[in-house]
């Protein structure tokens with residue numbers, strides 16, 4: 263018999279503050295389901311970052327602190343080094359992880375910190391009202407690229423999941439999306455593996471989640487969900503590094 | 515009874531020994547002269563004691579590693595020198611807002627910009643008034659010799675935990691790099707159990723969270739008022755050293771290395787019959803306004819106050835605030851890297867004395 267649909271234990275009952283059609287909430291839920299399934303709610307320490315998801319502490323029921331904009335991976339490093347027994351994870355936006363905080367993210371990954379990082383890539387600075395982010399698509403209009411992002415002037419968007427996969431310290435790196443039920447199931451698997459990379463002490467676990475920002479993309483929720491397919495053309499979905507699956511197989 | 519070990523140590527080494535005496539568990543830092551002995555010594559000593567040493571990729575990373583470690587309740591410390599401290603300032607504000615007990619050491623070098631690596635007291639303003647955005651306060655301890663650097667660094671951990679607030683140990687480069695005798699005394703450093711507040715995994719209790727964002731105006735006001743109350747309660751930590759006698763006509767106010775020069779100058783002048791006193795703030799925040807004001811108001815003769823500093827005149831502003839116009843305050847600035855001799859100070863003090871006399875006539 264299949265289990266009835268339930269609210270994850272580690273998801274607080276507070277209503278989300280996110281805009282209609284925003285997928286931060288979907289991603290929160292997946293993280294909570296994984297926390298419950300791995301039984302790590304009372305061993306977790308989360309770092310909430312500066313972006314629309316700064317209020318993560320109102321939603322995920324684990325010990326948590328905010329870190330300054332971009333510094334989540336450094337804060338997570340300090341926490342994990344001080345308390346290696348805790349499961350330490352960050353939840354960051356594309357601006358937080360890949361612009362202002364890229365060095366902290368990159369260096370923590372390169373060191374192989376035993377932490378898990380979730381980057382919500384909505385190709386924009388949601389919280390500050392829709393300015394361009396490093397991952398804004400070529401041609402994409404934002405409030406600071408009113409004519410669309412011209413790579414000649416603004417450069418090309420970096421593919422973070424692929425870049426991190428090249429680092430020895432990274433045990434798991436994947437890009438997923440949330441715009442179909444199948445993709446949501448795959449996203450959850452990826453999040454679980456990124457946590458298992460930490461639990462099994464294999465290295466840095468990373469998931470880049472392609473997400474919507476209807477309000478700043480100037481779209482209704484349904485069109486925004488569809489538009490993620492366009493994003494996937496530039497940012498292909500996939501698992502770019504996986505030391506977790508072979509490790510688990512070897513255990514059997 | 516076992517005698518305390520006496521060694522010859524630089525100020526920066528004394529800081530490490532002080533931190534270890536306080537059972538500091540984590541050190542994160544990024545190299546910068548003139549304080550590299552601190553990370554180097556920590557990298558050897560901490561792992562031996564089951565602690566954590568990690569060289570960060572920048573001061574930005576280092577201070578946020580401290581933030582993460584402190585969040586778990588671990589005793590954690592970073593050190594840097596002036597430009598590196600500037601880079602940490604945003605995070606100092608977060609540490610204060612989140613109420614995490616971090617210990618930060620600044621071994622000051624000359625500025626502005628890259629400045630120089632010679633001695634300086636140029637970061638007085640930054641440490642006491644401008645170490646980040648928003649209304650918050652650092653507790654600032656300014657040792658003036660290796661022994662004090664050892665003891666105050668250890669004490670810094672206790673104070674950080676007592677107030678759940680960042681504490682800075684502010685040292686001039688010359689104190690950091692000079693070797694002097696140091697007694698590795700056993701110190702009684704009180705511990706405040708982190709279990710009551712820290713992020714340790716929500717086992718057998720509700721989860722906890724720390725935030726500095728309050729979009730609700732009333733909530734932000736309450737948060738600020740709570741912090742303000744805490745800063746007011748820190749006033750009882752005021753420390754200073756004073757040598758003042760009835761009839762003194764000049765009072766020299768100085769901190770750190772400059773206070774040592776001043777002390778030597780006034781001792782010598784006193785032996786020769788001059789009436790000069792000495793006042794050294796040890797806590798720069800909270801600044802000893804009240805004791806200083808009392809000295810001025812209780813003086814039998816009008817006092818002149820001379821404020822030599824290894825900068826272009828910073829602490830002098832606090833001295834003026836303290837005396838509330840009841841004494842003449844004279845700034846004696848020595849820009850970074852220009853170290854005066856006690857003879858130079860004596861000349862300046864004598865000038866003041868003559869002026870005081872002539873005024874009395």
Ligand SMILES: Cc1ncc(C[n+]2csc(CCOP(=O)(O)OP(=O)(O)O)c2C)c(N)n1
Nearest residue numbers: 312313314331355356357358386387388389
């Ligand atoms: C030091 C600093 N600079 C700038 C900001 C303003 N700021 C807040 S969130 C943000 C960008 C957020 O974008 P992202 O990380 O992509 O998160 P999203 O809101 O899109 O989920 C910026 C620039 C800040 N809070 N701190």
Ligand code: SF4
Nearest residue numbers: 280281284314388475
């Ligand atoms: S601004 Fe964008 S990212 Fe932020 S809540 Fe709204 S839809 Fe979500």
Ligand SMILES: [Mg+2]
Nearest residue numbers: 355356386388
């Ligand atoms: Mg974003």
